[in-house]
Amino acid sequence: MQLLLLLLVFLLAACGNEQGEDADTAGLRVxxxxxxxxxxxxxxxxxxxxxxxxxxxxxxxxxxxxxxxERPYALxxxxxAAMPEVSEDGLSYTIRLKRGVRFIDDPAFADGxxxxxxxxxxxxxxxxxxxxxxxxxxxxxxxxxxxxxxEWKAAGSDYDQPASGLEIVDRYTLxxxxxNPYPQLLYTLAMGYSGVVPREAVERYGREFGLKPVGxxxxxxxxxxxxxxxxxxxxxxxxxxxxxxxxxxxxxxxxFTGIAALDGQxxxxxxxxxxxxxxxxxxxxxxxxxxxxxxxxxxxxxxxxREGRVLASKDPVKLIPEYAELYQVRSxxxxxxxxxxxxxxxEFGSDPDPEQNERNRALRCAMIKGFDWxxxxxxxxxxxxxxxxxxxxxxVPEFDPDAPRDSVTRDVAGARRLLAQHGWTAxxxxxMVYGTVGSVRSRQFYEQFRAWMMEIGFPREKIVLxxxxxxxxxxxxxxxxxxxxxxxxxxxxxxDAENTLQLFxxxxxxxxxxxxxxxxPEYNALFEQAAIMLPSPERTAIYRRMNQMLVDDCVAITGLxxxxxxxxxxxxxxxxxxxxxxxxxxxxxxxxxxxxLRLAAEPAPExx
Amino acid sequence: xxLFSYSLRKLATGVPLVIGVTLVSFLLMVYFGPDxxxxxxxxxxxxxxxxxxxxxxxxxxxxxxxxxxxLREIVTFDFGSSDSTGEPISSILARTVPISLxxxxxxxxxxxxxxxxxxxxxxxxxxxxxxKLIMGSxxxxxxxxxxxxxxxxxxxxxxxxxxNLFPVxxxxxxxxxxxxxYVTVPxxxxxxxxxxxxxxxxxxxxVEETTRDHVRTARAFGVPSLQLYCxxxxxxxxxxxxxxxxxxxxxVVISGSLLIExxxxxxxxxxxxxxAIITGDQPILKAVVALTAIxxxxxxxxxxxxxxxxDPRVSLK
Numbered sequence: 001m002q003l004l005l006l007l008l009v010f011l012l013a014a015c016g017n018e019q020g021e022d023a024d025t026a027g028l029r030v031x032x033x034x035x036x037x038x039x040x041x042x043x044x045x046x047x048x049x050x051x052x053x054x055x056x057x058x059x060x061x062x063x064x065x066x067x068x069x070e071r072p073y074a075l076x077x078x079x080x081a082a083m084p085e086v087s088e089d090g091l092s093y094t095i096r097l098k099r100g101v102r103f104i105d106d107p108a109f110a111d112g113x114x115x116x117x118x119x120x121x122x123x124x125x126x127x128x129x130x131x132x133x134x135x136x137x138x139x140x141x142x143x144x145x146x147x148x149x150x151e152w153k154a155a156g157s158d159y160d161q162p163a164s165g166l167e168i169v170d171r172y173t174l175x176x177x178x179x180n181p182y183p184q185l186l187y188t189l190a191m192g193y194s195g196v197v198p199r200e201a202v203e204r205y206g207r208e209f210g211l212k213p214v215g216x217x218x219x220x221x222x223x224x225x226x227x228x229x230x231x232x233x234x235x236x237x238x239x240x241x242x243x244x245x246x247x248x249x250x251x252x253x254x255x256f257t258g259i260a261a262l263d264g265q266x267x268x269x270x271x272x273x274x275x276x277x278x279x280x281x282x283x284x285x286x287x288x289x290x291x292x293x294x295x296x297x298x299x300x301x302x303x304x305x306r307e308g309r310v311l312a313s314k315d316p317v318k319l320i321p322e323y324a325e326l327y328q329v330r331s332x333x334x335x336x337x338x339x340x341x342x343x344x345x346x347e348f349g350s351d352p353d354p355e356q357n358e359r360n361r362a363l364r365c366a367m368i369k370g371f372d373w374x375x376x377x378x379x380x381x382x383x384x385x386x387x388x389x390x391x392x393x394x395x396v397p398e399f400d401p402d403a404p405r406d407s408v409t410r411d412v413a414g415a416r417r418l419l420a421q422h423g424w425t426a427x428x429x430x431x432m433v434y435g436t437v438g439s440v441r442s443r444q445f446y447e448q449f450r451a452w453m454m455e456i457g458f459p460r461e462k463i464v465l466x467x468x469x470x471x472x473x474x475x476x477x478x479x480x481x482x483x484x485x486x487x488x489x490x491x492x493x494x495x496d497a498e499n500t501l502q503l504f505x506x507x508x509x510x511x512x513x514x515x516x517x518x519x520x521p522e523y524n525a526l527f528e529q530a531a532i533m534l535p536s537p538e539r540t541a542i543y544r545r546m547n548q549m550l551v552d553d554c555v556a557i558t559g560l561x562x563x564x565x566x567x568x569x570x571x572x573x574x575x576x577x578x579x580x581x582x583x584x585x586x587x588x589x590x591x592x593x594x595x596x597l598r599l600a601a602e603p604a605p606e607x608x
Numbered sequence: 609x610x611l612f613s614y615s616l617r618k619l620a621t622g623v624p625l626v627i628g629v630t631l632v633s634f635l636l637m638v639y640f641g642p643d644x645x646x647x648x649x650x651x652x653x654x655x656x657x658x659x660x661x662x663x664x665x666x667x668x669x670x671x672x673x674x675x676x677x678x679l680r681e682i683v684t685f686d687f688g689s690s691d692s693t694g695e696p697i698s699s700i701l702a703r704t705v706p707i708s709l710x711x712x713x714x715x716x717x718x719x720x721x722x723x724x725x726x727x728x729x730x731x732x733x734x735x736x737x738x739x740k741l742i743m744g745s746x747x748x749x750x751x752x753x754x755x756x757x758x759x760x761x762x763x764x765x766x767x768x769x770x771x772n773l774f775p776v777x778x779x780x781x782x783x784x785x786x787x788x789x790y791v792t793v794p795x796x797x798x799x800x801x802x803x804x805x806x807x808x809x810x811x812x813x814x815v816e817e818t819t820r821d822h823v824r825t826a827r828a829f830g831v832p833s834l835q836l837y838c839x840x841x842x843x844x845x846x847x848x849x850x851x852x853x854x855x856x857x858x859x860v861v862i863s864g865s866l867l868i869e870x871x872x873x874x875x876x877x878x879x880x881x882x883x884a885i886i887t888g889d890q891p892i893l894k895a896v897v898a899l900t901a902i903x904x905x906x907x908x909x910x911x912x913x914x915x916x917x918x919d920p921r922v923s924l925k
Contacts (some may be wrong), residue, residue, distance in 0.1 A: 030801040040692040040887075048650040106807070132660040137650025141659065206696030225875040227779070276777065276873060282759055283871045286767040294777075363886070470886040472642035479646050479658070493651075502652075513652040 006096070008253040028271040029591050029598050031572060032063045034284055034294040038226060038277035041210030045128050045136040050491055051277070053192035054583040055229060060195030060215035061097060063122065064186050065584045069259075070248020072397050073495040073581050075186055079117065079196060079216070081172075083186075090181035090532070096187075097122070097172040104235050106214045108201035114236070117196055118218050119174040123166040124159060125196045131157035138193030140512075140600045141493075145185070147177045159199065181532035187494030190579070218587040219273060221559050231274045231586070233268035235518055241266050242588065257328060258573045260589055261597045268600070269573075269590030288567070293325075296576060297570040299329075304382055304565060317565055333386055335579040336491035337393045337500070339558035340371075341516035347430045349517070357437030362422040363553035369415035370456035371449070373408045379448065380441070384563035389549035391500045393561045396426040396537070398543045407551045407558075415456040415486045424457070431462045435469075435483040438467040445487070479511035486515040491580055496535075501527060505551055518555050615909055622905030629901040630682065634675055634894070642888035643667075644691050665691060665890075676751035682902075687895040692887060697895045700880060705861065710781060710862045711868060714791055715798030720853055722799065723806025728837055729775040730807065749804030754797075759872050761797045770906055777873030794868045806852075815850045817841045846918045854911040858903035862896060883897060 006013035039052035047056040057065070065078035067090070077083060079101060085094040105115035129136040131151040142149055148164030152270075155161065162168070167175040176185070188194060190479075218239075219231035244263040251260065262269070276293075286299035303310045312318045317331035342364050344350045349350035351357040373387040386394050389407045393399065418509045419429075427602040434449060436442040443465075450463040468474040477483045493499050502508055505527045506519035526546050533539040537588045552555065566576055573590040577583070645661050646653075656818065662668055681687045687697035729783040730742040764770040774793050809819070816840060826836055862877065871880040877896070884892035915922045 041694065043694075046648075046650075132657075135648050135664065137648070137653075140650070140652035140654075143654075156617070187786075207689045207697070211693045226879055227777075227873045227875045276775065278873065280871055283777060283873070286762055286835060290766065290768045290776050293775065375624060401668065468890075471643045471887070472644065472647050472888055475646045476643045479653075501862075508652060511649075511653055511658055541634065 004058050013136075022431070026318055029269065030272040030274060031270045031589050031591060032294045033273065033296050033589075034278050034288070035275055035578065036277075036279055036281070036284065038279075038299060042221065043134075043136060043210035043215045043223065044125065044197060045190055045193035046210060047195070048137040049415070050578065050580050050583075052275055054578060055221075055275070056192035056195045056213075057190075057583045058217050058219045058231065058586045059213040059221055060192075060197065060217045061101065061117065062191065062194050065099075065188040065190050065251055065274075066581055067243065068247040068585055069250065069254075071250075072395075074248060075190055076246075078190070079122075080189075085334045090183075090534075091178045093176040093178070093185060094118075094169065095122075095174050095176070097174070098238065099172055101216050101238065103198050103201075103214055103216045104220045104236070106201055106212075108198065108204040108214060112215070114214075115196075115198070118171050118270075119168045120171075122174050122197060122362075123163070123168055123197050126166060127152065127159060127163060128197070129193065129285055131159075135156070138191070141188040141191070141193060144547055145178055145180070145182045147179050154229045171245075181534075183532070183534050184494055184496050184498055187496060190491060192583075204399045218268070219546065222272075227277055229277075231273035231275070233271070239267050239587075241351065247588075254575050256311075257330075257575050258570075258592065259575060259588070259590070261573060262588065264480075265489070265586055265590075265597065267590075269588070269598070271600070273586060273589070282302070291569075295572050297445050297567055299565045301380075301382065311565075314384060317384070317563075317566070321594075323567070325572060329565065329567045331384065331563050331565045331574065332502055332577070333394055334491070334562045334564055335393075335395045335495065335581050336489060337388075337391070337559040337561045338487075338488040338489045339391065339556050340485055341518075341556040341558070342554075343481060343486060343516055343554065344519070345481055345517040348432070348484055349495050350519070359422045359424070360371045361554055363424055366415040366418040366424070366456055367432075367453065368407055368554050368557050369411040369418070369458070370452045372410045372452055373560060374410070376448065377560060381560065381562050383559045383563075384565075386563070387560050389558075390551050391503060391556070392497045392543060392547050393492070393500065393559065395492065396495050396497045396500075398540045400544050400547075403544070403547070404551075407554075412455055419457050426457060426459050426462075429458055429462055431464050432458070432464050433484055434487075435462045435466045435468065435474055435485070436487065437471050437479055438469055442467070445601065459516050478515045481510040481515070481517060488515070493580055495581055497547075498531065501530075501543060501546055504555060516555055518550075518553075520549065520553065611913065614912070618909045618912065619905065620906065622902075623904055624900045625680070626898070627679075629904075630678060630894075630898055631675065633897040635671075636676055637888075637893055638671065639891070639892055640675070641893075642886065644888040644890070647887055648691070661790050665675055665726065667869055678898075681894065682898045687898075688891045690884075690892055691889045692883070697891050698829070700892065701895065701899075703877060704877040704880055706864070707781075707874060708869070708878055709861055710787070711779075711791060711872075711876055712739055712865060713822070715795040715802065716856065716860050718795065719799045719802035719806055723803055724810050724842075724849065725813050726803070726807045728808030728842065729842075730811045731818060732833065732837055734815060734818075739811075743811070746807045747805035749800055750808070752801070754867055754894065756800050757800050758794075758797045758867055761793050761800070762871065765793050765796070777871075779872070779874045790872070790874075794872050794874070798865070798868065809852060810849065812847075813845045814841060819844050843918075847915055850911060850918065854907050854914070855904075858900050862900045862903060 008594060017476055033052055037051045039049060039055055040050060042055055043059055044056050044058060049055045061079040063078060063080040064075045065075045067076050076120055079097055081096045081098045090555050097117065097119055101117040103117060105112055105114045109115055124143060128134045129139040129142065130149045146165040152163035165177045167177065169175050193470065195215060198214055202209050205212050211224060218234055218237045220234045223229040242265055243260045280285065284297050285300050285303065288399050299310050310320065310322060310323060312320045319327060319329050342348050348360055351360055353570040377383050377385045377387055387408050388394060389403050389405055434446050436446055446465050450460065453463050455462055478486050490500060492501060504512050504516060504518040504523065505514055506524045508514035509517045523546055526542050530542040545599055568576065571592050574585060574588060577585055644665055645658055645667065648661050649657050666674055689696050690700060724741050730739045733739045762776055766774045766776040768908055775790060779790050823841060866878045866882040868874065869876040880892060881896050
């Protein structure tokens with residue numbers, strides 16, 4: 001019986017085609033990427049997640065993009081012909097577009113042929129964020145910054161009416177007028193939210209536009225479902241020979257990838273780009289190690305944690321010899337961080353009575369002292385995360401490596417002392433509701449947190465777990481200011497500490513991004529002062545002062561930037577970066593074989 | 609004529625069932641399901657933006673109005689578009705249900721056919737070692753978590769550290785060979801788990817039939833065992849067998865299998881339904897619940913007709 005079953009299995013296996021290659025892709029240069037999550041929409045106005053952003057910045061053009069390799073991240077013109085002309089007062093940005101850029105062919109256009117991208121398209125794409133029908137998610141980037149947008153919305157979001165802050169000077173020139181200087185403006189024009197879309201396609205496809213991208217980016221979407229997206233290079237895109245120096249190549253830190261071979265070569269280097277959306281780490285790893293399926297993956301934590309299983313060492317990150325022969329590895333600090341913020345509108349927070357306010361502050365500070373970041377790092381982040389004080393993460397230029405580390409150093413005695421000094425006995429301590437999503441990992445976070453709080457004097461029953469079935473439910477509680485502790489992660493939208501400091505800016509209180517409802521007039525004033533300053537030592541000093549205020553006020557238990565370990569097959573030449581600011585690496589992905597770089601039989605025409 | 613009038617009566621009595629199921633599920637969705645609003649508004653919304661999205665989702669409407677709209681959708685078979693992707697529900701179902709069916713059907717058929725055969729074998733050798741072996745294996749199959757089975761089969765048959773015979777993930781029906789290649793491991797995993805439950809059930813049904821007087825009489829008259837089991841006993845067991853199989857069909861057709869589809873990268877209705885549940889995508893949930901309820905009513909009718917076909921003594925009145 002068993003023999004028959006085995007024979008049946010082999011017979012069935014023989015029936016299948018050679019895995020990983022079929023008649024459609026035979027002979028093509030196909031790169032199989034993977035992502036640990038899937039986008040729900042490819043509409044730029046709904047590209048809030050990094051999964052969506054990754055796709056959108058490659059299917060659509062943004063005015064600016066980040067250089068492939070330069071770190072810290074640096075902008076370069078993309079659809080824009082050059083960096084903008086900025087008026088002396090910083091309120092006017094004149095941006096000229098490259099000419100001859102075309103949308104891909106689509107039935108939405110006359111005769112189905114993609115037309116040229118114009119300044120009106122850029123304006124339209126931004127205006128969509130102020131049209132409720134679009135269900136936009138990116139309005140916050142330009143609301144209160146670009147003139148006339150709220151008025152345009154209040155007047156009925158009529159696309160045939162202009163918005164005063166988006167002046168179409170001529171067919172290829174857009175002038176953006178600001179209410180106040182906005183140094184981060186160009187970063188916003190490199191985000192997926194600002195992907196340029198054609199009005200005809202949006203109106204034709206309506207709600208389905210999120211499934212049918214019609215852009216002018218380096219790739220066009222061939223197919224898209226819940227499991228996979230397939231890109232093909234856009235033959236009409238402005239491919240140019242790779243200039244690694246201009247892209248910020250650092251041979252010392254990036255040379256190991258083999259991408260030096262791309263210098264001077266003409267992309268695209270792949271004929272097809274497949275992205276599999278695989279949330280389950282075990283399935284993703286099995287598919288990666290199979291050899292002829294996905295070529296990029298993250299190392300599952302449960303495997304990475306056991307030295308000798310996948311990693312030969314964690315510091316530095318090195319693969320075991322068996323894997324090192326087959327794969328490249330890169331470990332990178334995320335562009336973001338995890339933290340837990342106190343809800344300042346609840347029992348632990350601000351109080352109009354100065355004495356109670358100080359008591360509450362002492363309580364928060366004691367909890368921060370009781371938190372063990374090193375242990376958290378070791379237990380859940382492979383001890384590779386970077387723990388830092390405050391909310392300015394290591395990846396931004398304003399990070400202060402010399403900032404005092406008291407707030408991230410465990411001090412149980414100090415915590416107990418603080419509680420005792422301010423009358424926080426076991427009976428007086430309020431119950432702390434720990435809200436989280438119902439999952440094994442979240443439960444483990446809670447139990448670890450509870451144990452630490454018990455050590456500083458919290459009775460066990462006063463650290464109360466409240467589990468929510470979905471992240472949506474938990475998010476709702478944060479937005480409606482229902483929980484005393486908000487444990488969250490934040491992915492940087494752009495490499496500027498303003499993006500994390502705004503998490504505690506008073507006017508951004510819930511339901512906005514300031515879920516902690518921190519509202520310090522001095523902090524707010526500093527934020528507003530810095531918000532109109534260009535990067536400078538003075539601005540950095542203000543940022544760091546604000547950061548210290550958050551630390552001194554014990555507003556949050558913060559923070560840790562996780563280290564992501566990515567592995568990819570050696571025949572793939574790339575420097576991957578899946579963060580929101582890093583998604584522009586797709587056009588540079590290349591494949592090699594025993595003869596070297598696999599180039600196209602007929603290179604794409606070069607566009608100057 | 610009798611059949612026609614019976615069918616009409618049966619369908620008519622199915623209407624309250626559909627209403628009941630949809631009402632209860634709708635109330636659960638609305639009062640206990642996730643609030644889709646906060647997923648749609650992004651990172652830093654204003655209260656105005658939240659209110660706009662809530663209005664678009666219809667969350668500001670009275671319950672009665674919303675449920676009336678749901679009933680209208682059921683009658684017209686137009687459930688609108690997904691709140692997540694904007695894709696019309698009809699398009700989602702047309703795209704994913706055939707895939708889920710193609711994934712689930714082989715395992716469903718094999719699981720039941722083998723279950724009946726093994727159940728017969730176990731009943732025939734009742735008390736002897738074949739019976740114990742089959743029942744023991746069934747217990748093992750039932751005890752192991754489906755997730756473990758999936759991962760185990762994936763590693764054993766698909767991964768480079770196993771036999772490496774099949775793809776780990778993916779789906780294609782462009783050719784029969786590709787289809788077999790992608791469906792084999794999911795089918796084996798499904799059969800491994802389902803077979804235990806099916807075998808135990810069918811064995812108990814068959815064993816009960818063997819204790820009947822007519823079987824004892826047939827044995828006494830020297831009817832050969834093969835004929836006894838396959839013709840007499842099995843035929844009399846068809847009613848519970850048909851019941852079990854038929855009532856599984858709606859869940860095979862509409863609901864799909866989340867675990868199978870997630871782990872094997874199959875773009876079926878199961879994963880979409882699961883995502884809809886955890887994100888509160890109500891149009892998808894309403895469609896799946898309504899269609900499952902309708903299918904159950906149709907299955908009930910078909911089952912009754914099949915009873916009549918299998919057992920002429922059954923009257924459709």
